[in-house]
Amino acid sequence: MAEHFYGKNHTLHTSNKGGEELLKGLIGVSNKLQETTSIIKVRFFLENQLKQGSGWKAFSLNPNIDYPELFENTNNLITLINIIKHFGNELTKTQPKLDCDIDWTRDLRCKWLAKTLELHEIIRQLLFDRKICIDKLNYNIDNDDSNLCQYYLISDYYYELCRRYKKNKPENEEENKINETKLKYLDKIISIIEIGIQQNDILLIYLLERAELLISIGNKEEAILDLKKCFILEDENGNKAILDHLKELNKETDNQLE
Known part of the structure; x- marks a missing residue:
């Protein structure tokens, strides 16, 4: 409870x-x-x-x-x-x-x-x-406390938004607006982690989450960039799954892995 x-x-x-x-x-x-x-x-x-x-x-x-x-x-x-x-x-x-x-x-x-x-x-x-x-x-x-506080604050808003619309699936037009808001939250969270918190395990979670959202809205090029960052952060087992995913996305977007 x-x-x-x-x-x-x-x-x-x-x-x-x-x-x-x-x-x-x-x-x-x-x-x-x-x-x-x-x-x-x-x-x-x-x-x-x-x-x-x-x-x-x-x-x-x-x-x-x-x-x-x-x-x-x-x-x-x-x-x-x-x-x-x-x-x-x-x-x-x-x-x-x-x-x-x-x-x-x-x-x-x-x-x-x-x-x-x-x-x-x-x-x-x-x-x-x-x-x-x-x-x-x-x-x-101070800046360190501010970054950590903002991380918790924005992630709370992000997950509350996810929770609310998981129960009540919105119509297409509203869903587009919600996804835009989710993406803004994820952008802010990732920026705070990269600049202020610098914890790779947390960064990996949100990069993967943003990549999934980007794929769902059809922005596969940006998703590939996030997955490449994940590849650097993930362990050997996780890297295989990410690499397979990257290869599939690259086929769909006619891009070659660097």
Whole structure:
């Protein structure tokens, strides 16, 4: 099971444990902020969610799906997004002071910071629909942390897009737009890995995924370039499969292997 924070255009997914620790952390942050009626109401709501069973701790932030009555009040929604902002600010520190049962590593901090950015963006869009403009979160972190955070953030958006349309197969015209969006996400992810993260095992996964997408949309020439990069990164067993695939594609495109 998992926890799902449903937004209007995006859903944030966490593990059951992750959802529990997120709520605990948000409650802890709320205790450090100036006490207001809205803070008290939002904290009470979060505490009540924390008491729910696994798979039910997360809550909807989509007005069309079981939307909590509390957040019909714009002040309460602003309070929630402010709590989330402060929660994220702690995650930019080497040792976050959060009421979470987590041994923070750099990787975990960046992964959670990405989740925080997602959650903040979901609520920011809700407020925008109410004619209230809130700036996107932009934390001051070093390049390495920024690259890792962006990797987790964009890959979350990519896999959520894949998950959503795997269940509901779109019509042809819509599918073309979705594939364009997938390709943009994959381009960004691969660029971040190549420039900032530099982990060949992760790079290989996304290069293969992009090659498959390129083949499916008929761009075999670009797919060949990705498969050639994979050939360099893959082990001997994997190389044979990639080489066979390359030969087949080259036949179809009348190109010769270099």
